[in-house]
Amino acid sequence: MVTIRDVASAAGVSPSTVSRCFTQPEIVEAATRERVLRMATHLDYRPNRAARGLITGRTGNIGLLLPDLANPFFPSIVKGIQHQAHLSEYQVFVVDTDEDPAVELGLVRSLAKQVDGMILCSPRMRPAELAEAATVSPTVLLHRRAGGLPSVGIGNADAMRQAIDHLAALGHDRVGFVSGPRRSWSGRQRVAGIRKAAAAHGITLEEIGHFAPTFEGGSAAAQGVLLSGVTAVVAYNDLIALGLLNALRDRGVDVPRDLSIIGVDDISVSAMVRPALTTLSVPKEESGREAVDLLLQVLAHPGARNPPAETLPCRLTVRQTTAPPNQRAATRTTA
Amino acid sequence: MVTIRDVASAAGVSPSTVSRCFTQPEIVEAATRERVLRMATHLDYRPNRAARGLITGRTGNIGLLLPDLANPFFPSIVKGIQHQAHLSEYQVFVVDTDEDPAVELGLVRSLAKQVDGMILCSPRMRPAELAEAATVSPTVLLHRRAGGLPSVGIGNADAMRQAIDHLAALGHDRVGFVSGPRRSWSGRQRVAGIRKAAAAHGITLEEIGHFAPTFEGGSAAAQGVLLSGVTAVVAYNDLIALGLLNALRDRGVDVPRDLSIIGVDDISVSAMVRPALTTLSVPKEESGREAVDLLLQVLAHPGARNPPAETLPCRLTVRQTTAPPNQRAATRTTA
DNA sequence: CTGGGCTCTGCAAACGGTTTCATACTCCTC
DNA sequence: GAGGAGTATGAAACCGTTTGCAGAGCCCAG
Structure with a gap:
């Protein structure tokens, strides 16, 4: 393994100078710098990040905690995060919690020393735990907002409004919402948003159970949806919507004729x-x-007073699972 | 941040002793050890892995290179890898190459210093590059075999045999294989396997194009499949199969009545x-x-002469896209 | 010619651990 | 009671890098 000393002796300078060539090139004389860099590339020298981190306190890594890689929603996020992180020479530690809130804080702690900061994606932990996690390591929340921590979220309420606007325009007046995990902050946001939107349109809202945010969870929701007598449902996420769609078809329900379904996320499967x-x-x-x-911004300005909380907009993508309500089916199911 | 020295002074011993309590507990006297460990947990001391790595040369990290997280095949693998790695206190760096063979070697090099070893999952690079990657860092190949490197693969040839057996039993005698990326080693294995299996059954095999291993790639394959006049196809992977399935339906082709389709991977979507x-x-x-x-085995015994090459079996999961050939449709398309 | 300021570079001390080597102590045997 | 083996601990060196400090050399003004 080639170290900074090898480069130094090869270039006839001290290790300090080599180090400076990489960290603050402008303060070393041009000729020296060029010679050093030439030797460095010639020897294929790469600074040992562990050693550097030991003294600078920076690892060049960021940690990413997420509930379940098996949900295609999250790999997309991982791709975005990785791409952006690599642009700034950061590596990403990915950790999957398997939807278990109990292990989240422990994983944050065990990762803390090895990262400069963490991105907690859709964390299920409670606000107090979240606050504690934030003391352990600089933290950015993704798809969650809590206690003034820096965060990136989406417009859940506005999304629900778009869904209800769409269903109202089609003529639905009795709509269901199929809930996901009880601990999901996004879920609560969506419920609140859809309640408000439904009320604004005079639409009756049926809130249906809590289900795992998976295809199987959606299948399990089918019976409750049928019993509720609604003509349309909005699901917590696409996986639930797809599971529901499938279970309904297996029971002979025609989507969208007998029931309209709207998901959230737009995972790739939804178009397939x-x-x-x-x-x-x-x-x-x-x-x-x-x-x-x-996160990089937070790391660069540790003392910033007002951590930003960004909100990105969602957009309704109309495909084939929504249609005007089928009067006959609706009256049949409500009967 | 609490260091080994803090624990040492709290327990009234030297840092060396504290270190030994963690790395080789048996050589320190029971009473001392207990006292040290009690102080350590009390102070919530965690060894700094960067510092430890500096001297031991071990990082406690493993690197994982894979072609595309957006293909649900790979997140499943990531979950398996992470789970097993965490059992041995290893963290995983995940790197997505976006199906670009040109960047693979560079990523391996840039990650090498930060990991104890790498798992290259379905790498697209050439054997010579693979050999070079293996010199940079201890390497295990996943879903690829090359040049005596340790590897974990699946029984591609046997899988193709099962597919052909199934199609032959249904009565197909003209079968297509829709190829994936030209650089895919698995793809070449599958072609070879299906050729042999088809020959054994006296089945005519049509090899159809090379397509991106994605849903869109499968859509693009539809025309070629229709022109080939086959009554059944095996696709390089499930995503291609699904894209094909969809494109065919949009053209009015009934699957499985007019055409049988078999995929490879069994990603979750395939059941949805x-x-x-x-x-x-x-x-x-x-x-x-x-x-x-x-990989851990390789790391533990660096000088092992015969690196193991494991092969795991595949199993045919029959669902709804295979059926006996439709005589009329077949003659129509071959006309 | 001297002295002050600049620019560039090297020395050495960190960072937080592990490990080699030496030392002190205990225990046993002759 | 002396000497040797064995055990538990500490001192110090080391891993590869960064960085504060000091010093060398140079230029220019007085």
Whole structure:
């Protein structure tokens, strides 16, 4: 392994000078600098980041905590985060919590020493734990907002408004919301948003259960949806919507004729199924990139007073799972 | 930040003793050890891994290179790898190459210093580059085999045999194979395997193009498949199969009546679409776990002469996209 | 010619651990 | 009671880098 000393002796200077050539090139004489850099590339020298980190206190790594890589929503975010992080020479530690809130804080702690900061994506932990996590390591929240921590979120309430506007325009007046995990902050935002939007349109809202944010969770929701007598549902996320869509079809329910379905996230699968899912498109990669930018900004100005809380807009993508209500089916199910 | 010296003075011993309590507990006297460990937990001391790595040469990290996180095949592997790595207190650096072979080697080099070893998942680079990567850092190949490097793979040829057996049993005698990336080693294995299996059954094999291993790639393959006059196709992977399935439906082709489709991977989406995709189930998480085990084994015995090359079996999962050939449709398309 | 200020470079001390080597102590045997 | 083996601990060197401080050399003004 080639060290800074090898480069130094090869270039006939001291290690300090070599170091300066990399960290503050302008203060070393041009001729010297050029000679050093030439030897460095010639020897294929790369600074040992662990050694550098030991003294600077910076690791060049950022940590990313997320609930479940198996949900295609998150890999998109990872891609955005990685791309942006690599632009600034940062590496990313990815940690999957398997939707278990109990392990989140522990993972943050165990990762803290090895990263300069963390991005907590859709964390399920409680606000107090979140505050504690933030003391352990500089933290940016992604798809969550809490206690004045810097965060990147999406316009959940506005998204729900768009969904309800769309359903109202189609003529629905009895709509369901299929909830995801009880601990999901986004979920609570969405419920609040859809309540308000439904009220504004005079639409009756049925809130249906809490389900795992997975395809299976959506299947499990089918019975409750059918019993509720609604003509349209908005689901917590696309996976639930897809599971629901499938379970309904297996029971002979025609989507969108008998029931309209709207998801949230716009994961790639949603465009692959038939009928293709109408959904609220969330800017996934972009939100990941923004989170990195925000974190780097926080790292650069540790004492900033007002940590920014960004909100990115969602956009309704109308595909094939929404249509005007089927009067006959509606009256049948409500009967 | 609490250091080893803090623990040492709190416990009334030297830093050396504290260090030994963690690295080789058996050589320090029981009473002393207990006192030290009690102080350590009390102060919430955690060894600085960068500092430790500086002297031991071990980082406690492993690197994972993969082509595209957006393909649901890979997140499953990541989960398996992470889970197994965390059991041995290793962290995982994940790097996505966006299917670009040109950047792979560079990423390996830039990551090398920060990891103890790397898992290269479905790398697209050439054997010579692979050999070079292996000199840079201890390497395990996942879903690829090359030049005696330790590897974990799947039984591609056997998988193709199962697919052809299934299609032959249904009565197909003219089958297509839709190829993925030209640089994919698995792809070449599968072509070779399916050629042999088809020959054994007296089945005519049509090899159709090279396509991106994505949903869009599958859509693009539709025309070629229709022109080929086959009654069944096996696709390089599930995403291509799904794209194909969709594009065919949009052209009015009924799957499986007019055409049978078999994918490879068994990604979660394949069970979510209708008709659900018949596919070769690859043990994704398991292969990830095996790769970690293998890498740790390599790290523990650096001089081992015969690096193991494991092969995990695939299993055909029959769903709804395979059926006996439709005689009329077949003659129509071959006309 | 002297002295003050600049610019560039080297020395040496960190950073937080691990590990080699030496030392002090205990215990046992002859 | 002396000597040797064995055990538990501490002192110090080291890993590869950054950085505060000092010093060398130079230029220019007085």
